[in-house]
Amino acid sequence: MPGDRPGARLAIIAEDVPQPDLAGRAYASDVSATSVTIEPRWAVDRPPNRKLRFGIVGCGDVAHRRYLPALSEHAAGVEVVACCDSQPGAAERAVHTVDGWSPRATAYTDLAAMLEQANLDATINLTPAPLHASVSQACLEAGVPVFSEKPIAATLAEADRLIHTASARDLLLLCAPAIAATRRFQWLNQIVASQRYGPLTLVVAQYADPGPAAWREYTGDPTPFYGAGVGPVVDHGIYRLHAMTALMGPVRRVQAMGAIGKPERVVRGGPLAGATIPVTAPDHVLMNLEFVGGGLGQLLSSSATASTLAPWLELHFTGATMSFPGDQYDKDSSASLYLDDDSALGLEGWVHGIGLPPPLEARPVVETGVAHFVACLRGEEKPLLTAEHARHVLDVILKGYESVRDGRSHDTETTF
Ligand SMILES: NC(=O)c1ccc[n+]([C@@H]2O[C@H](COP(=O)([O-])OP(=O)(O)OC[C@H]3O[C@@H](n4cnc5c(N)ncnc54)[C@H](O)[C@@H]3O)[C@@H](O)[C@H]2O)c1
Incomplete structure (x- = not known):
């Protein structure tokens, strides 16, 4: 029985897995x-x-x-x-x-x-x-x-x-965001492609915090982040949408609800510190996604929550669940894996402390994007952060906001 094994690493995951180009998405052939x-x-x-x-x-x-x-x-x-x-x-x-x-x-x-x-x-x-x-x-x-x-x-x-x-x-x-160029997501893509735990059928993600007005170190004007055209999905839910689509492929249909949870914000840092700004677009947005491949996804994007302890990403395979409960900003934060077992042996339970096989992620996500752009311009890497992927994520976001407005589900128009 696997039980709780702090510090365990799934180094074996990197063994001899196939490396297809799923739905046109390229990724490095060997994450190590x-x-x-x-x-x-x-x-x-x-x-x-x-x-x-x-x-x-x-x-x-x-x-x-x-x-x-x-x-x-x-x-x-x-x-x-x-x-x-x-x-x-x-x-x-x-x-x-x-x-x-x-x-x-x-x-x-x-x-x-x-x-x-x-x-x-x-x-x-x-x-x-x-x-x-x-x-x-x-x-x-x-x-x-x-x-x-x-x-x-x-x-x-x-x-x-x-x-x-x-x-x-x-x-x-x-x-940006450079999710698909991170070693962690290339590794996750290989785990998905390996079918080691069966198909990935459901992805649940969230990005919930009070938004940039509460960020004491912020030096810009946070007002646009609470208005139409930005809001919590464009500002930070977009990181999860890039992650979800990098793993699950394109989305076919979007259904969403939104509401203004906190209609005014006091700016905590920067030149506008102390000012009150209005919230003019939904600051809680819940989206349900149906992927072209048949899987489902659910995303909470909020800039009206004080904080959360919910995992920022959970991948549900038919035979296992992979959960990322740690600090979403920590590029090396570990995952937990629940291994399921239909057999009478009952080999089921959580394995904690799972992370990339060495070497560790070189950089956080923004810095990974810069390094990838430079490497492409030097002829050293194949572009991973494609405009087609970014357009598809924008399509999902726009269809989500249409759904917030009219209460219907909407088909996407693009793919990548
Ligand atoms: N601040 C962060 O930590 C962070 C992290 C990830 C992504 N981003 C993204 O980066 C972008 C910029 O965010 P920011 O926080 O630096 O905002 P900011 O307001 O601090 O900086 C934007 C700058 O662009 C300038 N600008 C506006 N119009 C211009 C124009 N026509 N030509 C040239 N300059 C112009 C502004 O004067 C301002 O100095 C946003 O899309 C944001 O979502 C920001």
């Missing part, structure tokens, strides 16, 4: 591999030893907190040559931040001027969500590959246009 694969298609054509020239659009909280430090890890082969922010002084602050490893960075307040003058190899779009599509579109039309923060766009028409432009010009367009 460290060797460099050559994928020349997206490699930037440049003289040997010339660093990749990056432009940052949107120099706010996440740029300083995550992206600029993440890019500095790649300073041997990457430099920031341009920082653009429409708010006076913001781009200069970013230029100052990267000065130690990117001394040639120039500040811009105008995106068109940056795209015309900076001779970029790549851009990272870190503007607020409602601007993602227009900024990425301008970058692609200027012939520059893009990594966009989530969501890819606000409408499917915008996402289609971005994908069409990138494809017509043969430009790389990748989108």
